[in-house]
Amino acid sequence: MADESDPTTADVLVVGSGVAGCAAALGAARAGKDVLVATKAERPKDATSWWAQGGVAVSRSDAEGFKQDIIAASDDTADPDAVDVLVENANEAVRDVLIETLDVPFDTTGDDPDAFDYGREAAHGERRILHVNASTGRHVLGPFLSHLDDHPNVTLREDTAALDLLTREGRVHGALCEHDGDCEPIYAGSTVLATGGIGALYGRSTNPSGATGDGIAMGALAGADVADMEYVQFHPTVYAGDEPFLLSEALRGEGAVLRNADGGRFMPEHHPDAELAPRDVVARAVAAERERTGEVLLDVSPLDFETEFPDLAANCDERDVDYRTGIPVAPAEHFLCGGITVDSRGRTSLDRLFAVGECSRTGIHGANRLASTSLLEGLVWGLRAGRTAAASGTDPEIVDAPDLRDSDPALPAAFAAEKFTRLREVIDEFVGLSRTPDGLRRASAAIRRLKGEVDAYVRTRTSRELYELRAATVTALLIVRAARENTDSRGCHHLVDTADEPEVHAD
Ligand SMILES: Cc1cc2nc3c(=O)[nH]c(=O)nc-3n(C[C@H](O)[C@H](O)[C@H](O)COP(=O)(O)OP(=O)(O)OC[C@H]3O[C@@H](n4cnc5c(N)ncnc54)[C@H](O)[C@@H]3O)c2cc1C
Structure with missing residues (x-):
């Protein structure tokens, strides 16, 4: 010990x-x-x-169906052995920790505390999601x-x-x-x-x-x-205005639909499962319709939105969004x-x-x-x-800690914030929902330059914001490197043809 x-x-x-x-x-x-x-x-x-x-998906009595949904959503790229581990352990882990140890008040269908109100979400073949409101x-x-x-x-x-x-x-x-x-x-x-x-x-x-x-x-x-x-996942339905917030997939699972600025539903043209298609498909369709018609709205009129999703209705109210006329949505980065x-x-x-x-x-x-x-x-x-x-079972071993350098006072106050802004500009422009080989090459060059500047400060300075910036540049390079090496357009990694790309400017 x-x-x-x-x-x-x-x-x-x-x-x-x-x-x-x-x-x-x-x-x-x-x-x-x-x-x-x-x-x-x-x-x-x-x-x-x-x-x-x-919420939290569980396998209920249909483990095979759950596995198939995970693998289908991944465009057949998920590791079946890992999926087995997840699904075979799901019910027990949730019961043991979330229900019996933590007493999470999952929504139920009535007074019986065990009669859970399982929700359905996009790309799930059945109702299997435990939740507490949204x-x-x-x-x-x-x-x-x-x-x-x-x-x-x-x-x-x-x-x-x-x-x-x-x-x-x-x-x-x-x-x-x-x-x-x-x-x-x-x-x-x-x-x-x-x-x-x-x-x-x-x-x-x-x-x-x-x-x-x-x-x-x-x-x-x-x-x-x-x-x-x-494989950086973008969520398709994030409030498009200031102070963005997520509009859960459960909304589409319960019947909400997506409409473009002309009021037309477009998802049926993109996928047989329409609004319940996998996230990457819906995200790209939403981006394309916004580009084509100017706006995409999540139409929640098929639901009793205020009663079923009170937290999301409150988010709309706080931002003066009238959800009765549809909620403006756009994709946003969501998950790695x-x-x-x-x-x-x-x-x-x-x-x-x-x-x-x-x-x-x-x-x-x-x-x-x-x-x-x-x-x-x-x-x-x-x-x-x-x-x-x-x-x-090993005892902690004391090894040499790095020699910290915090004597150099020269880190400009705004250095980390400015470089972070620059990093986001590059990533947003070239490593978003769709990528081109040339854009990725430009991103790689720009982030490498940025990392060189950050590394120079890390050699002489130790601060949390600087190390977060270093982490972000290293992670960004790993994403760009992987995206450049993978020429197979699958799931969240969507490659399109190179065309008239703007230059990325070094600052
Ligand atoms: C709006 C939203 C809705 C979502 N809805 C769902 C959903 O309904 N169901 C679902 O399954 N998933 C959902 N997800 C995804 C899911 O929430 C996350 O993927 C998951 O919670 C990640 O858990 P984590 O413990 O890995 O990371 P986190 O919950 O992000 O925790 C990371 C922790 O690490 C700490 N940390 C980071 N860096 C350092 C450091 N250098 N030193 C010390 N501490 C550090 C952070 O402060 C934080 O405490 C949603 C995500 C978002 C954003």
Whole structure:
């Protein structure tokens, strides 16, 4: 066991406190290990998990149907073995953790607490989604964090960012962490990355602003394998005005339809399942219709919107959007299907390093994720990785921490913000819903230049915002590299012909 009197050591260090990190911490804590959760979140809502709307898919009695839906949504690119792991463990993980341990108040059809009101979403062949209104995430993450806060084996450190992994000879020994400007190494027998997604790389995203790809970059810089980075999923129905918010797939699952500026439905021309087609298909169709007619509206008149989706109706009211006449929508970055390559227990290619949740690549999403499978993936892989990390059973080993450079006062105040803006411009222009080989080449050149500038400052300076920027540029390069290497247009990686592309300007 770790020395409990030493706050800089733990048996298992979990980086991130979304659903995946919480599940990993629970798995390891239940195995009797001391777990330290370091999270840069200051509030639960800083994790994407908090924002999840539609819910958590389970297999009910039709496991085969669930597997087929996941594989079909992925355009036949999901790893069938990984899909088996997800689906075969879904019911038990949800029952054990969400229902019996956390008592999540999933919606029911009547007074019987076990008569769940299973929802349906796009590309799901049956009603199999447990939900709490359309704000499931906060009803899962809130109780999860409280449970861990009370757990005798778990220490939660908020507002604490991991900047780099501590490695020696291919083995990971913890992470260098920053809190309130101070940096210290946290040594651990096993380290679990659970840092979430990459939304901050895009101008329009559904993710919270801290989704800067930190875990993926830290893992890749330490030498861990990554895969499927080109598969960046855009959600088709995100409010198109200021303060964008997601309009859950459950709306279309319950009958909402998409109309262009002329009032016409267009999805039936794009896919036999119309509005219930896989996300990548709907997202591209929405973008094309917006381009062609100027606007796309989500028509919620077939539903009792206010009663069935009170949280979303409230979001509309706050923005003075009259949902009775349709809600203007446009695609926005939503989810990364790829990430750090892991096996069925969350093990990466580096010894003692695990990755779970959105920063990992388990293989279940392939080129495109099926709705409401991400919370479940985080839960199932989190528990498995936590248990495996606990069983790895080594004491934390103290290795040399990096020599920190914080003496150079020359980092201009606006440097990180300005470079982030520049990165988003490049990514939005060339690495969006559709890509061209030439655009990707330009993006690669521009991001490489940017990374050179950032690296120069990282050599002389240590700050959270600088390391987030470094993570974002490293992650952006991984996405662009994967997109350039993959000439097969599948799922979220959609290649179109090169034509009259504007020059990208170096600043
Ligand atoms: C609006 C919205 C709706 C969604 N709806 C659904 C849904 O209905 N069903 C579903 O299955 N999925 C849904 N998703 C996707 C799903 O919510 C996420 O993919 C999932 O919650 C990711 O969980 P995670 O634990 O991997 O990451 P997160 O929940 O994002 O947690 C990452 C954590 O890591 C921390 N962190 C990041 N970097 C560092 C660092 N360097 N050091 C320390 N801590 C760090 C963050 O602060 C955060 O606490 C939705 C996503 C969005 C944005």
